[in-house]
Amino acid sequence: MNEIVIKVIIILGILILMLSIAAGLIWLERRLLALWQDRYGPNRVGPFGLLQVAADTIKLILKEDWIPSFVDKPVFVAAPAIVMAAVLMTFAVIPFSPQFFISDMNVGILFFLAMSSLGAYSIVLAGWSSNNKYSLLGALRGSAQMITYEVFMGLSLMGVVILNNTLSLQGIVEAQAKMWNVVPQIVGFVVFLIAGIAETHRLPFDIPEAESELIAGYHSEYSGMKFGMFFVGEYLGITLISALIVTLYFGGWLGFEFLPPFIWFLLKMFVFIDFFILLRASLPRPRYDQLMEYGWKFLLPLVLLNLLITGAIILAS
Amino acid sequence: MLSNIISIWEAFKHMFRKRDTIQYPEEKPYLPPRWRGRIVLTRDPDGGERCVACYLCAVACPVDCISLQATEDGNNRRYPEFFRINFSRCIFCGFCEDACPTYAIQLIPDFEMSEYDRQNLVYEKEDLLISGEGKYHGYNFYRVAGVKITGKEKGESENEEKPVDLKDLIP
Numbered sequence: 001m002n003e004i005v006i007k008v009i010i011i012l013g014i015l016i017l018m019l020s021i022a023a024g025l026i027w028l029e030r031r032l033l034a035l036w037q038d039r040y041g042p043n044r045v046g047p048f049g050l051l052q053v054a055a056d057t058i059k060l061i062l063k064e065d066w067i068p069s070f071v072d073k074p075v076f077v078a079a080p081a082i083v084m085a086a087v088l089m090t091f092a093v094i095p096f097s098p099q100f101f102i103s104d105m106n107v108g109i110l111f112f113l114a115m116s117s118l119g120a121y122s123i124v125l126a127g128w129s130s131n132n133k134y135s136l137l138g139a140l141r142g143s144a145q146m147i148t149y150e151v152f153m154g155l156s157l158m159g160v161v162i163l164n165n166t167l168s169l170q171g172i173v174e175a176q177a178k179m180w181n182v183v184p185q186i187v188g189f190v191v192f193l194i195a196g197i198a199e200t201h202r203l204p205f206d207i208p209e210a211e212s213e214l215i216a217g218y219h220s221e222y223s224g225m226k227f228g229m230f231f232v233g234e235y236l237g238i239t240l241i242s243a244l245i246v247t248l249y250f251g252g253w254l255g256f257e258f259l260p261p262f263i264w265f266l267l268k269m270f271v272f273i274d275f276f277i278l279l280r281a282s283l284p285r286p287r288y289d290q291l292m293e294y295g296w297k298f299l300l301p302l303v304l305l306n307l308l309i310t311g312a313i314i315l316a317s
Numbered sequence: 318m319l320s321n322i323i324s325i326w327e328a329f330k331h332m333f334r335k336r337d338t339i340q341y342p343e344e345k346p347y348l349p350p351r352w353r354g355r356i357v358l359t360r361d362p363d364g365g366e367r368c369v370a371c372y373l374c375a376v377a378c379p380v381d382c383i384s385l386q387a388t389e390d391g392n393n394r395r396y397p398e399f400f401r402i403n404f405s406r407c408i409f410c411g412f413c414e415d416a417c418p419t420y421a422i423q424l425i426p427d428f429e430m431s432e433y434d435r436q437n438l439v440y441e442k443e444d445l446l447i448s449g450e451g452k453y454h455g456y457n458f459y460r461v462a463g464v465k466i467t468g469k470e471k472g473e474s475e476n477e478e479k480p481v482d483l484k485d486l487i488p
Binding site for chain 2: 035036278
């Protein structure tokens, strides 16, 4: 009984923490983008413009939630919920600290891959149900991109799995006590980072929603809080990928004594979130065929080679 | 690939640059004296209105935001009976200033003229007239122009010759 109560508190805690981080990222992204573009960004509402988050949320909630007459209504409504649910479910396996986690599944990595594949459904369904050619084009691009990059996202993770001999994320963190995985798995880390950007379709890989070509891609027809759900889903995706990079390659909650493990985790995570935003500030969007070519002809052979060498070394030693 | 990393680094370095933003209400931007902002009507050095109601500004205005009515005072001097500028239409192009033969209408570096009511953007003559001479000092149209007014005959202006007597044989 007592255990269940603690579990529920932890679940609620992680849910609220993740949602508030995702909302806070709206402010963080605008401030950081401004920083890298020689501007200030939102600095009027509250201290350092922090209340901008509240203002944006209130605006989104109060906006008219318009469902166009030509859409497939049930699917149209369900699509934004799927992306949120899929990403939030994945946080169940992330170990934030030795005690603060929801579930230490022994197939943690597989669970993450399965959930991120489910996220692709949200894009396809949103684009399909919108009954709009630009939405459909965005959805097609999005699904092709996600499926492509999932292939070697999974393969790049296999290097870590071979090295640490476990699929559980808590186990992987504990196995990094001597040395972070990023040292032996530097190639796997780079590939996972690139695949992670493509998976969350963030700039420079935001081809499914390329404004200059497709209006807003699969969420062209969405408005109000449904659009907000896609938005929050994207920020949750960034948080998730950053959390996974930290867990798999940078020792998760491991750190020096003077700060608690949870703080170490958050610190490392925010470094990668900032890096994601820096990428948005600096890199242009590649063409769609360039993205696919880059994935299949360069990253896939690279990650296979990485896997081969890692396996050979493990066998030899 | 390397060029991408270089551009990421270049973007990162912008973090330490000076900000380009001017924090407007607290920090005012520098506006040069010829900046085209609010329109004013100026006075000559003697304190009289410079405007002679020639309608050239109203004709030059591309959006027809100036309207006025000419009249004459007791000294044969023309002046506008009313002078009205609709600033909700004005595009601050400065054509009126270019067209004005007497330096009466001038654009000044001021743009803070927002109103809650659109009607309040229609400026009448008493709103437009200022007590000074604006950008051009010491200029008085009636002192240099060969126009006859009370107290000044033809040929009595500055740098003006006496009119030629057409009925006289002597050149």
